[in-house]
Amino acid sequence: MEPTSNAVSGAACSFSAAQWSTSAGLLLTDRFDEIGSVQVGADSLNTAEEVKGYLASADGFNAELAALAVNVGMNDAGVYGEFAALGQATLLEGPFAGSTARELLSLAADRTADPDLSQAMAAMNEGFNGCQAGWYLIDSIDVDGDGVPFGDDCDDADSSLGQLLYSSGLDSDNGDFDATSQLGEDWAWDGDSVYATDGGQEVQLGTFTSLSDFPTDYVVYAEVSAQGTEPGCGFDCLEVCGDYEPEEDCYTDYQALALGILSFEVTANGTATLSNSGDYDVCLEGFAMWDNAGSQSLVVGEEVLSGEEYRIEAGSSLELYYGSWTTDNGNYSPYLDEADFWCYQNGTTLATGTEYSSIGAWLPEDMQYYIAEETDTDGDGVEDHVDWASNQGVQAQVNLWDYQDSHAAVAIGKLAESTSDGTVLVTLTAQNRGAVATSVTVTDSIPAAWSLVQCDQTPDSTDDSDVDTQLSWSMSLDGCTDDCSTVDEVVITCEISYNLNTDLDIVELPQAFAEYNDSDDDEVSYSMQAAAFDYDWDSDGLILCGETERWRAGILARASVDSDQDEGFNGYRCALAENAEEECFDPGHFLQIGEFMDAPEDGIDSECEGTCDNSSFDQLARADHDGTTSLRDGDSASLTFWVYQDQLYCAADDTTGNLVAETSVTDDSFEFGETGFSTLNMFGDFDSIKVCEVHAAKTTGS
Numbered sequence: 001m002e003p004t005s006n007a008v009s010g011a012a013c014s015f016s017a018a019q020w021s022t023s024a025g026l027l028l029t030d031r032f033d034e035i036g037s038v039q040v041g042a043d044s045l046n047t048a049e050e051v052k053g054y055l056a057s058a059d060g061f062n063a064e065l066a067a068l069a070v071n072v073g074m075n076d077a078g079v080y081g082e083f084a085a086l087g088q089a090t091l092l093e094g095p096f097a098g099s100t101a102r103e104l105l106s107l108a109a110d111r112t113a114d115p116d117l118s119q120a121m122a123a124m125n126e127g128f129n130g131c132q133a134g135w136y137l138i139d140s141i142d143v144d145g146d147g148v149p150f151g152d153d154c155d156d157a158d159s160s161l162g163q164l165l166y167s168s169g170l171d172s173d174n175g176d177f178d179a180t181s182q183l184g185e186d187w188a189w190d191g192d193s194v195y196a197t198d199g200g201q202e203v204q205l206g207t208f209t210s211l212s213d214f215p216t217d218y219v220v221y222a223e224v225s226a227q228g229t230e231p232g233c234g235f236d237c238l239e240v241c242g243d244y245e246p247e248e249d250c251y252t253d254y255q256a257l258a259l260g261i262l263s264f265e266v267t268a269n270g271t272a273t274l275s276n277s278g279d280y281d282v283c284l285e286g287f288a289m290w291d292n293a294g295s296q297s298l299v300v301g302e303e304v305l306s307g308e309e310y311r312i313e314a315g316s317s318l319e320l321y322y323g324s325w326t327t328d329n330g331n332y333s334p335y336l337d338e339a340d341f342w343c344y345q346n347g348t349t350l351a352t353g354t355e356y357s358s359i360g361a362w363l364p365e366d367m368q369y370y371i372a373e374e375t376d377t378d379g380d381g382v383e384d385h386v387d388w389a390s391n392q393g394v395q396a397q398v399n400l401w402d403y404q405d406s407h408a409a410v411a412i413g414k415l416a417e418s419t420s421d422g423t424v425l426v427t428l429t430a431q432n433r434g435a436v437a438t439s440v441t442v443t444d445s446i447p448a449a450w451s452l453v454q455c456d457q458t459p460d461s462t463d464d465s466d467v468d469t470q471l472s473w474s475m476s477l478d479g480c481t482d483d484c485s486t487v488d489e490v491v492i493t494c495e496i497s498y499n500l501n502t503d504l505d506i507v508e509l510p511q512a513f514a515e516y517n518d519s520d521d522d523e524v525s526y527s528m529q530a531a532a533f534d535y536d537w538d539s540d541g542l543i544l545c546g547e548t549e550r551w552r553a554g555i556l557a558r559a560s561v562d563s564d565q566d567e568g569f570n571g572y573r574c575a576l577a578e579n580a581e582e583e584c585f586d587p588g589h590f591l592q593i594g595e596f597m598d599a600p601e602d603g604i605d606s607e608c609e610g611t612c613d614n615s616s617f618d619q620l621a622r623a624d625h626d627g628t629t630s631l632r633d634g635d636s637a638s639l640t641f642w643v644y645q646d647q648l649y650c651a652a653d654d655t656t657g658n659l660v661a662e663t664s665v666t667d668d669s670f671e672f673g674e675t676g677f678s679t680l681n682m683f684g685d686f687d688s689i690k691v692c693e694v695h696a697a698k699t700t701g702s
């Protein structure tokens with residue numbers, strides 16, 4: 001900050017007579033030789049000790065005169081660095097308003113003690129806010145007397161805090177944390193923070209030069225934020241845990257297909273019905289293909305004339321009618337302006353009772369053109385959607401079949417589903433819906449957070465980037481036969497797994513695409529996106545939402561790895577936490593000091609109010625708070641954990657620096673160990689960490 005004053009103009013640094021004899025005394029000792037000497041009246045002071053002695057014995061007037069002489073000398077010698085403006089600063093008020101520090105020194109040399117002048121010099125000495133003597137000390141000086149030089153001190157104004165042991169903004173994956181894959185099996189780094197990727201209790205130990213360099217007594221400061229802290233949701237999650245909630249209160253086509261809540265069947269002659277058995281509406285946003293081998297294949301999408309989406313309310317159905325009967329064609333339009341479907345297979349009937357399925361494909365774009373755009377292919381001046389062509393329907397329908405008869409028309413479908421093996425199975429289906437054979441390149445993308453496990457057909461090419469991995473297959477597809485009742489297709493299945501090693505309620509994958517020539521032009525067709533739900537990465541039969549309503553994020557002290565302990569480590573934890581009311585644990589928002597022990601025979605108490613004893617965990621202290629700061633609700637907090645001998649202190653501050661809760665306890669279970677991060681049933685981020693040596697205990701209220 002830039003030191004300023006309400007009593008003195010300009011910006012500068014200066015210290016009062018009292019400061020020179022106390023907290024700023026180290027600055028006198030450290031840098032007085034850069035001045036050489038100061039003149040105070042008839043006295044020449046040539047050492048820091050002479051100045052201190054003079055100040056200790058001088059009256060008010062002479063003490064202020066000596067302090068001002070030292071301030072001006074330090075300023076002129078450049079000790080005050082960038083704030084070297086004291087020589088130009090002027091008083092703003094009083095009998096000596098407008099005077100500079102040098103003018104006050106000159107006046108004082110010619111006068112006896114003058115109360116007004118003494119007050120003016122005091123105002124000049126004390127007028128600047130924000131100056132710290134420590135700014136100007138050489139690093140070897142111990143400012144606060146804790147035995148640690150200024151440059152190495154964690155806090156040079158607090159003698160209870162010694163050496164700064166480690167600090168990081170966690171803005172790089174720099175190897176400072178115990179590494180397995182990336183930062184650890186269940187931990188990752190996203191570019192500016194470290195976060196847990198699984199809901200279980202893992203530990204990420206800090207790494208120092210050696211264990212011997214890490215003292216017994218220290219304090220850990222950490223900034224904890226809330227990206228993805230909803231239990232079970234994981235990193236960048238979009239849902240409410242336990243019941244996926246669409247972003248726009250409406251499932252998309254591909255989400256509804258993955259959930260199995262969207263069904264399609266012919267319910268009467270000329271009528272088809274789309275049904276939604278889900279808890280939210282379903283919105284259809286493109287021209288989706290629906291198939292049944294024994295009946296007419298249908299396409300459903302935006303209403304052709306209105307351009308609106310199909311929206312099927314939760315638990316409701318939508319009746320659709322053949323497109324040739326829904327337009328004002330002057331011949332046969334009994335369902336004028338009703339929602340429509342179109343046929344993309346000629347030569348079969350629409351059989352009542354037939355159920356349809358989707359491969360997750362959009363209709364090829366050139367086929368969509370004849371349905372969605374206004375055309376007049378026969379040049380009779382009548383738009384094709386209302387131009388009755390024959391008993392086959394309107395001209396728009398005939399155009400669609402005519403295109404298929406003379407072109408290749410490749411559709412690419414994509415579906416996904418979670419498997420019991422902790423993978424997601426992706427199914428790609430390439431179909432030629434046109435009568436002309438063609439060569440096709442199918443390309444699918446695996447997002448950066450995912451890895452390929454295997455494909456039943458080896459890709460012909462693989463292209464890796466920071467964003468994704470693109471897999472491509474080359475193939476040939478024959479044209480369809482018997483008015484496209486039989487189509488040539490290639491089905492490819494691949495398994496992928498999540499790199500961040502966590503369960504997810506929902507997986508969303510990008511579109512696949514197919515490149516081909518339709519006999520006239522190069523074309524590209526696209527699949528829908530694909531979704532999978534209830535992704536059980538660890539194959540334990542439970543996604544995280546089903547496991548608990550308890551969560552916490554915290555920092556560890558005196559922690560060491562223990563493969564026999566269920567939590568993976570022994571040590572202390574300071575955590576911001578919450579328990580739900582429906583479980584046997586004491587409910588509420590709280591700050592907690594706990595210890596993770598060795599074995600059941602320790603016979604320690606858990607935090608439970610009922611019968612769910614955990615003999616490997618002991619809640620040592622708990623401080624309830626009102627929940628205004630809650631990581632699960634998206635807030636951030638600063639955690640502080642002091643461990644001094646057998647004294648433990650844990651505190652949480654909100655983003656404004658106000659204390660949320662604090663608690664302390666005495667315990668001697670662990671005498672040494674390192675520090676790290678900890679989460680339980682959540683995915684909290686850790687944005688920074690600082691570890692400092694401690695020379696004294698801290699308790700609540702201290």
